[in-house]
Structure formats: structure tokens, C-alpha cells
Amino acid sequence: MTSVMWFRRDLRVSDNKALYHACKEDDLLLLFQVNPAQFITGSPSHQAFFASVAHFKQEVDKTALLQIMFGEPVECLKQLKETLPSWDKVYFNRDETGYGAERDEAAKTFFDEQEIEVQAFHDSYLHSAEEVKKSPTEYYKIFTPYYKKWREEIKETPFKVTLKADNIRKENLFPKYEEQFAEMTCDLPILDSGEKTANTRLANFIKHDVADYDKARDFPELDKTSHLSRYLRTGEISVRTIWQALQENEATEGRAIFEKELCWRDFYNMIYVSFPNQKNEPIQENYRFIEWENNREFFKAWQEGKTGFPLVDAAMRQLKETGWMHNRLRMVTASFLTKDLLIDWRFGEKYFQQMLIDYDPASNIGGWQWAASTGTDAVPYFRIFNPTTQSQKFDPTGKFIRKYVKELANLPDKYIHQPEKMSETEQKEYGLLLGKDYPFPLIDHKERRKLAIARYEFSKEHSRGNI
Incomplete structure (x- = not known):
């Protein structure tokens, strides 16, 4: 009989819990299923992920074969079972949230129908959601007590795994998928993967x-x-x-x-x-009635790094150029979008989903709800980052700003955080005309801070039935 090791977001051999157990089988097929709906052409996030898949396949194929399949998960599993009737056991590292959890639930129904034994493991986190709880029926909502309990829990040590060619299938059952995958990933950079x-x-x-x-x-x-x-x-x-x-x-x-x-x-x-619906809905009911402005021009300026606030612009350009953003700057840009520009945090979360090469749904959604003060244990709504103060504190010499906002490179330190403070004479002296070479600030932070607080307080009163 044949076992299948189904890879997902676990593109490694070393310390792979499911693979560790699967390698004990005598007849093993290694599988990676590509859902075309998950591959968005031009999305840095998806391109980076599939570059990693391509690199992983290159490495695995030196010893064995990573079988590639294309299509909806259950349809691929059905096709594999028809092609490989001896398949009777599957190993994988399960997902607890989002698309992955939905996929696993649908797959479980198929496995039950086909009487395929399932060996599913927790592998992606030090502790699964069920391992650190306030009580058997209650999850934590506040980080500090969660952290205290989390520290007390014993952490697993790594699993030693070695691929052996003698028990892994090397016959490619679906050559057409191999060709399709090669074509899809041929231009993706894989040098930083693996x-x-x-x-x-x-x-x-x-x-x-x-x-x-x-x-x-x-x-x-x-x-x-x-x-x-x-x-x-x-x-x-x-x-x-x-x-x-x-x-x-x-x-x-x-x-x-x-x-x-x-x-x-x-x-x-x-x-x-x-809270499985947190990608689409604020966790805190108090802030489900915020009157967002959702100004399209503001959102575009934020995406392109042309807000007139140098640190925000440098951060957004870093994201666009590299697919990554420094964590401090994720907080700054998220606060600026939601509380200075009054744009719904869900627009920002989806943009980061598209752009970040390290996109993790739980962390990204959690981070955005934290910054927007709509999540659990979030920053208080009245704590609004001042983008200029953040710039002066965390990039005091403007080195980071100059790297990504090149039009500001020649400014002296005293203007690097607030170019709008320059006189017309100074603008000519430093070769930077505001409104032409670099934008004036989109908004007045002090005034927008007052407006944001008022909007949040209105939502809070509305949710309580006082309005």
C-alpha cells in the first residue's frame, strides 16, 4: 500500500513533523498541490511563495521526486486516488485558520469517503491554538496572561529527518503538471529561497x-x-x-x-x-460603526509612497521595491492609513497581503486590527502615531528615508523629516520643489487626529445604543 506526504506551507525536509513520520513508510509519494486560484500573476507575495516551492522541488528532486498537481484540492486528491489506487494513508501538517483550514476540512470528507487514513500534525507554531488556553472552553484575549502561560509550556525539540531514495516514488504520474509548473515558475527568482x-x-x-x-x-x-x-x-x-x-x-x-x-x-x-471572521470584521464590536472616508486618491498616494510624510513614504516604497517592510514601519504606515487618512484597515490588510513576501494571515490581520484599535488587546484608539515624531525618533539622521525617497537625498537633516518647512529659496537651493518633486503633506496630522478620535468615540456610543 502507498502513503502520501502532502506538503503545504512546510517547504523543508529538516524538522518537518509530518515528513518525519511519513518517512517510516515503505512506499511514499511526495505531493504538492497548486491551486491556480491562489497564484496571482504580478503579486509579489504569491511569486515569492512559488519561487520557494520551485526551489524546494529542485532540492527534493535530487534525491526523490516532488509530485506536482494543479487544480482544486479535492479534485486533485480524487485524480491522484484514481491514478494510484493503492493509496491508503496521507500525512500532512494541518492549518488551523483561513483557507488552509477550509481546505483541510473538505479534504477530510474525501479521505473519510475513500477510507484513507489521516495522519495530521501541528507543525507551524510553537503551540497550537488549543494548547495555550485560559480554560478548556475559553481562549485568551489579552496577550500578557497568554504570554505568561505560554512561557510555562514545554516546547518541542526539532525532528531529525532524512530523505531516503529507496522508499520514495520517483515516477512522475502527471508529466503535464510538471511542465505547467516549470512554465509558471521559470522566471521567478529563487536565489534567496530554501x-x-x-x-x-x-x-x-x-x-x-x-x-x-x-x-x-x-x-x-x-x-x-x-x-x-x-x-x-x-x-x-x-x-x-x-x-x-x-x-x-x-x-x-x-x-x-x-x-x-x-x-x-x-x-x-x-x-x-x-475569531475566524476577523479578516472581514472588527473583533471589537465598539468599532464596527466607524465612518471611514476611504478616499481613493489618499489610498493611492499611500500605496505609492507619496503622502508628503517622509518616513511613511520610505516605508511604502521599501514594500513596493523589496516585498518586505520593517516591523516598526508596518505599525507606522497602518496607523497613518487608518487614523490619519481614515481609510478602512481592511484595504490596507489586503494590500499587504498582495505585496508582502512574508505574508502570514494571522499575523497580518492581527497587526492591522491592532493598529486600527479594532482587534483584541489592540492599541487604544486615542493613541495615534505622529508620523513626524516617529520619523525623528527612529530614523534620526534620515538615512533610511534617503535610501528610499531619493528625491529627498540632498536635504539637510533639519528638513529631512519635514520638507514642507523649507522656504522657496531653500527649495531651489536643495533642488526640491514641493508640489512638483515631492508632495506637500496630504493632511494636517493634528486636525486628523482630533477627527479620528471623534469618529471612534461616535462608533463606540453607537454600538452601545446611545446614538
Whole structure:
């Protein structure tokens, strides 16, 4: 009889829990199913993911074969069963939220009908949503008590996995899909993909940056964050491997802060499980009646990095150029969109979904609801980041701004955060005409802050039936 290892967001051999168990089988087929609806041409997020799939296939095919199939999940499974009648067991690492959870539920029905034994594992997080709860029937809603309980839980150690050619099928059952996949991914850059690259990134971060992570993480010009999020998104590195590497190094405040970031990742996954509609609806009922302006020109200016606020513009251009954005800047740009421009956070979340190469649904949705003050344990609605103050504090010399907003490169430090302060004479002197070479600020932050607070307070009163 034949077993199938079904890969998803776990594009690695090392420390892959489902693969660890699947490799004990005598006859094993390795599968990756591509849903064409999930591949959006031109989307940096999707292109990066499938570049990682292509790299993973290259590596696997050196020893065995990663069977590629195209189509809706259940239709692919039916086709595979018809082609491979001996298939009687499936291994995979399950998803708890969103599209992945819906896919797994539909697949389970098929497996039950076909009497295919299912071996599903929790693999993507240090703790699944069910492992850290307030009570058997209640999830946490506040991070601090969740974090305290999370710290007390024992963390799994990595699983040692080795692919052996003698028990893995190498016959390509669907050559047409192989050709289709090769055509789809032929132009995608795969140089920064793969387990080896991810593990090198981890080693460098621990060696050079983790000890001072608490001091340096908020300054984008220093670039001292781990950059591991893109590899966690694809599963090219496991969170267990990261945790184990951290424990083997000196306990510092930087390490503790980074470990807390891993807990936030688990926390947002748990929140998504407990509130599965959070991609479409604010968690807090108080803020479901906010009167968003949703100005299209403002939204376009925000997307293109042309708001007239240098740090916001630099961050948005970094996203557009690289598919990644520094975490501090994700908070700044999200706060600016929702509270300065009064644009619904769901527009921003969807744009980040399209653009981020490290897009993780639970973390991205959770982060946007946090910034918009609509989520659980979110920033208070009256705490509104001042984009100029943030710029002065976290990019004091303007080095990051100058890198991405090149038209501001020649400005002196005293104007780099507020170009609009220049006189006409100074604009000519520095070769930057406001309104032509760089926009005036879209809005007056002080006035928009007052308006945003009023809108949030109105929504709160409306939800309570007072209006």
C-alpha cells in the first residue's frame, strides 16, 4: 500500500513533523498541490511563495521526486486516488485558520469517503491554538496572561529527518503538471529561497544581532531584525529550530524580546482560530460603526509612497521595491492609513497581503486590527502615531528615508523629516520643489487626529445604543 506526504506551507525536509513520520513508510509519494486560484500573476507575495516551492522541488528532486498537481484540492486528491489506487494513508501538517483550514476540512470528507487514513500534525507554531488556553472552553484575549502561560509550556525539540531514495516514488504520474509548473515558475527568482538560506540567516542573526535585538529592532536604518518571517511563512525553516537555536545561546534581553515576538505569532494564530471572521470584521464590536472616508486618491498616494510624510513614504516604497517592510514601519504606515487618512484597515490588510513576501494571515490581520484599535488587546484608539515624531525618533539622521525617497537625498537633516518647512529659496537651493518633486503633506496630522478620535468615540456610543 502507498502513503502520501502532502506538503503545504512546510517547504523543508529538516524538522518537518509530518515528513518525519511519513518517512517510516515503505512506499511514499511526495505531493504538492497548486491551486491556480491562489497564484496571482504580478503579486509579489504569491511569486515569492512559488519561487520557494520551485526551489524546494529542485532540492527534493535530487534525491526523490516532488509530485506536482494543479487544480482544486479535492479534485486533485480524487485524480491522484484514481491514478494510484493503492493509496491508503496521507500525512500532512494541518492549518488551523483561513483557507488552509477550509481546505483541510473538505479534504477530510474525501479521505473519510475513500477510507484513507489521516495522519495530521501541528507543525507551524510553537503551540497550537488549543494548547495555550485560559480554560478548556475559553481562549485568551489579552496577550500578557497568554504570554505568561505560554512561557510555562514545554516546547518541542526539532525532528531529525532524512530523505531516503529507496522508499520514495520517483515516477512522475502527471508529466503535464510538471511542465505547467516549470512554465509558471521559470522566471521567478529563487536565489534567496530554501532551507540552507533560511538556516544561514538564523545563524547570522543569532551570532550578530539577537543579543542587541531589544535596542536595535526599532531602527529601520540598522536593519537588525531577523528577516526570518519570510521563511516561516513558507515553512523553509521551522519555529522549533529557531527556538532551539535561541536556547543554545546566552540569555540576554534581546533574546527574551525576540522570544516574545515568537509568542505574538502564536497569539495571533490563536486569536484567528477563536475569531475566524476577523479578516472581514472588527473583533471589537465598539468599532464596527466607524465612518471611514476611504478616499481613493489618499489610498493611492499611500500605496505609492507619496503622502508628503517622509518616513511613511520610505516605508511604502521599501514594500513596493523589496516585498518586505520593517516591523516598526508596518505599525507606522497602518496607523497613518487608518487614523490619519481614515481609510478602512481592511484595504490596507489586503494590500499587504498582495505585496508582502512574508505574508502570514494571522499575523497580518492581527497587526492591522491592532493598529486600527479594532482587534483584541489592540492599541487604544486615542493613541495615534505622529508620523513626524516617529520619523525623528527612529530614523534620526534620515538615512533610511534617503535610501528610499531619493528625491529627498540632498536635504539637510533639519528638513529631512519635514520638507514642507523649507522656504522657496531653500527649495531651489536643495533642488526640491514641493508640489512638483515631492508632495506637500496630504493632511494636517493634528486636525486628523482630533477627527479620528471623534469618529471612534461616535462608533463606540453607537454600538452601545446611545446614538
